[in-house]
Amino acid sequence: MFDAIEKADMTVIFPVHPRTQNRLRENGIVLGDSNIRPINPIGYIEMLSLLKHSKIVFTDSGGLQKEAFWSKVPCVTLREKTEWNEPVEMGVSFVTGVESAKIVNATKYINSNYADLKTRFTSNPFGDGKASERIVKVLVETIE
Numbered sequence: 001m002f003d004a005i006e007k008a009d010m011t012v013i014f015p016v017h018p019r020t021q022n023r024l025r026e027n028g029i030v031l032g033d034s035n036i037r038p039i040n041p042i043g044y045i046e047m048l049s050l051l052k053h054s055k056i057v058f059t060d061s062g063g064l065q066k067e068a069f070w071s072k073v074p075c076v077t078l079r080e081k082t083e084w085n086e087p088v089e090m091g092v093s094f095v096t097g098v099e100s101a102k103i104v105n106a107t108k109y110i111n112s113n114y115a116d117l118k119t120r121f122t123s124n125p126f127g128d129g130k131a132s133e134r135i136v137k138v139l140v141e142t143i144e
Contacts, residue, residue: 001078004057004103006034009111012058013050014038018046056110058103065093085124092117097108103105 005012014031016024016038024031031038042050048067051057057068060078065087067077075093087093094109096102110117 001098001100001103002029002031004107005036006068007104008035008056008107010035010055012036012118013054014052015040015042015047016039017062026125055114056107066126069093069121069126072118074109074114074117077108078103089121090123 012035014036016031018041021038047064048071051064051067051071051073054068054071054073057064057073057075059065059068059075060077062083063083065075065077065084069084069092075087077088077093077095078098080097082088082093084093088095094106095107100130112144125138
């Protein structure tokens, strides 16, 4: 997987959890000598800032997939399936698993079609953010 991400023609910032650092070390994987720049774990606000300034997100996190969508950043999902199919159907998120060829292909596709991909973030399949207002309205109408 890392070999595929190393082929991306960009710097990749990788906030690494301590357990992941241990697993990398145990498996003889050394990062930092390539375009992958490992950093210590960061907080939510710092992560949103990194995300806002990103061109692509590589993640296996369900939460980060959705944050990438809301931040209008194309996402490569390093899992075999996702619970967030809407961005995949919109063509702004790509489920690759950890297969290097799929990761490389998704990254090349995003880089080659970046301007078009950015135009696909015009609708929000997760709603308009006004569910609570509608719920209150229904409750008030029901009580009256």
